[in-house]
Amino acid sequence: MLNRVKNCRNEINCQSIYNSSGICFDYFRIIFSCGRTEAQLSNNTYGITFMNRTYCISDLHGHHKVFMSMLEKIEFDPSDKLYVLGDCNDRGAFAYEIYDYLEKHRENIFLLKGNHEVMMRDTLVNGDWDSPNGRLWKQNGGKRTVEQFMKHFNIDGEYSEESQKKFEEYCRHLVEMINALPEYIELTVNGKDFVLIHAGINPEKTLYEQTEEECVWMRDWFFLNKGLEGKTIIFGHTPTVNIDSRTKYGIWNDPVYKDKIGIDGGLANYEEGQLNCLCLDDLSVVSIKRKEVEEG
Numbered sequence: 001m002l003n004r005v006k007n008c009r010n011e012i013n014c015q016s017i018y019n020s021s022g023i024c025f026d027y028f029r030i031i032f033s034c035g036r037t038e039a040q041l042s043n044n045t046y047g048i049t050f051m052n053r054t055y056c057i058s059d060l061h062g063h064h065k066v067f068m069s070m071l072e073k074i075e076f077d078p079s080d081k082l083y084v085l086g087d088c089n090d091r092g093a094f095a096y097e098i099y100d101y102l103e104k105h106r107e108n109i110f111l112l113k114g115n116h117e118v119m120m121r122d123t124l125v126n127g128d129w130d131s132p133n134g135r136l137w138k139q140n141g142g143k144r145t146v147e148q149f150m151k152h153f154n155i156d157g158e159y160s161e162e163s164q165k166k167f168e169e170y171c172r173h174l175v176e177m178i179n180a181l182p183e184y185i186e187l188t189v190n191g192k193d194f195v196l197i198h199a200g201i202n203p204e205k206t207l208y209e210q211t212e213e214e215c216v217w218m219r220d221w222f223f224l225n226k227g228l229e230g231k232t233i234i235f236g237h238t239p240t241v242n243i244d245s246r247t248k249y250g251i252w253n254d255p256v257y258k259d260k261i262g263i264d265g266g267l268a269n270y271e272e273g274q275l276n277c278l279c280l281d282d283l284s285v286v287s288i289k290r291k292e293v294e295e296g
């Protein structure tokens with residue numbers, strides 16, 4: 001028998017459920033401490049059934065609220081894994097909150113490098129907005145992202161040496177964090193081999209010969225060509241509606257080679273855009289439209 005507990009946000013809720021049905025309290029504590037809001041429970045020995053699912057999302061671009069709504073909607077639990085295929089910053093207003101959340105959940109949420117992370121790193125390294133990298137990031141919304149970060153270190157917007165120091169420390173931390181991110185991840189789920197990557201591959205090279213730039217910036221040349229033998233490539237970066245307008249912001253399955261799946265629902269690019277979450281266990285998709293969650 002399955003009991004579903006929703007929005008188990010506090011210990012009082014957990015305790016009362018424990019008392020009335022005898023379900024192990026300690027497991028609720030795990031869920032609670034990981035910030036999960038939902039769990040599926042059963043009457044097995046441990047009082048809980050973990051689902052062990054593997055999910056992919058991409059191109060959050062500062063839309064923290066949509067991200068949180070997605071975790072709730074898929075009932076993300078501590079046994080699940082989530083791969084975020086890059087580009088958490090720029091455009092939307094809450095990149096700081098997204099990176100903060102990801103760093104607090106490193107045990108089962110994994111970030112890959114996107115071109116926006118790379119632009120940010122290359123600008124923060126030398127702090128020069130007039131360098132080619134700085135100008136590129138500026139064009140792509142970098143200035144606003146830095147302003148968002150500064151808000152967290154300048155209380156009431158007042159400058160102080162201490163807050164400036166904290167901000168600079170944070171920037172150095174971001175650079176280190178981005179340098180440590182993988183450009184792609186290979187994994188097998190349910191006997192199917194996947195490659196997760198932000199933008200795509202140079203189709204003339206093997207996976208292991210790809211440069212960072214190719215992994216985070218590829219477009220048509222990748223998705224119009226054959227990918228990798230025996231593997232399905234999951235990618236973001238190019239909104240699926242730009243690959244084929246008939247996707248209507250949902251996922252794009254390569255109709256020719258059937259070896260790649262685009263998941264960027266244009267969350268940050270289009271009023272009608274959405275966040276798509278692909279479950280690798282059964283290739284099911286859950287989507288949330290930006291306008292369902294955010295106003296304006």
Ligand SMILES: [Mn+2]
Pocket residue numbers: 087114115116198199216236237238
């Ligand atoms: Mn991108």
